[in-house]
Amino acid sequence: MDISQFIFAWLESLSGICAQGVEPDGLNEPDNLLCRDAERDVEVDGMTVTIYGIKNCDTMKKARSWLEANGVDYSFHDYKAAGIDRAHLEAWCDAAGWETVLNRAGTTFKKLDDAKKADLSREKAIALMVEQPSMIKRPVLETRGKITVGFKPDTYQALFA
Numbered sequence: 001m002d003i004s005q006f007i008f009a010w011l012e013s014l015s016g017i018c019a020q021g022v023e024p025d026g027l028n029e030p031d032n033l034l035c036r037d038a039e040r041d042v043e044v045d046g047m048t049v050t051i052y053g054i055k056n057c058d059t060m061k062k063a064r065s066w067l068e069a070n071g072v073d074y075s076f077h078d079y080k081a082a083g084i085d086r087a088h089l090e091a092w093c094d095a096a097g098w099e100t101v102l103n104r105a106g107t108t109f110k111k112l113d114d115a116k117k118a119d120l121s122r123e124k125a126i127a128l129m130v131e132q133p134s135m136i137k138r139p140v141l142e143t144r145g146k147i148t149v150g151f152k153p154d155t156y157q158a159l160f161a
Contacts (some may be wrong), residue, residue: 003143009110010019014041017078032143042149048142048143049067049072049073049074049075049141049142049143050074050075050077050141050142050143051063051064051067051074051075051076051139051140051141051142052077052079052084052088052136052138052139052140053076053077053078053079053136053138053140054078054079054080054133054138055076055078055080055081055159056135057138057139059138059139059150059151060138060139060151062141062151063138063141063151063156064076064139066151066153066156067156070156070157070160072160078134079133080133080134082103083133084129084130084136085130086126086130089101089126089129089130089136090126091124091147092140092147092149093122093125094120095146096147096149097145098122098125099125099150100121100137100150101125101129101133101136101137101140102125102128102129102135102136102137103123103134103136103137103138106135108132108134108135109128109135112128112152116128137149137150138150139151141156141159143144143160144159146159
């Protein structure tokens with residue numbers, strides 16, 4: 001598969017990503033979310049599970065502990081250390097809304113100049129998150145062609161039941 005075929009297949013797979021496991025009208029869920037980095041992604045019972053966040057975040061620790069305690073194999077992408085590409089952020093914002101993906105409660109956002117916080121839009125929020133990934137709400141979990149933003153044990157239980 002050459003790079004253009006890979007990119008085309010990857011973009012097609014993004015059309016099925018949904019927030020909180022809710023399938024939007026008119027979209028068919030793909031059998032598996034295409035692995036964007038086959039060396040990092042882990043398949044569990046035919047599904048790829050990737051969790052994105054920051055290693056030392058308390059909420060991330062709770063989510064990763066839950067996955068481990070429930071026997072869910074996953075790959076972890078530390079977007080503070082490794083960064084995150086614009087395509088992921090656009091897909092997440094399309095699925096969950098930029099207002100959900102942008103972490104306004106964190107100290108990184110609160111320390112921003114008022115000018116950067118003013119008149120926020122999807123594009124401005126994505127640019128901020130690309131520049132400073134710690135502004136992304138944590139964790140973001142991708143599995144079964146869907147995303148879940150934030151951690152709630154009940155949501156994870158329903159997702160992996």
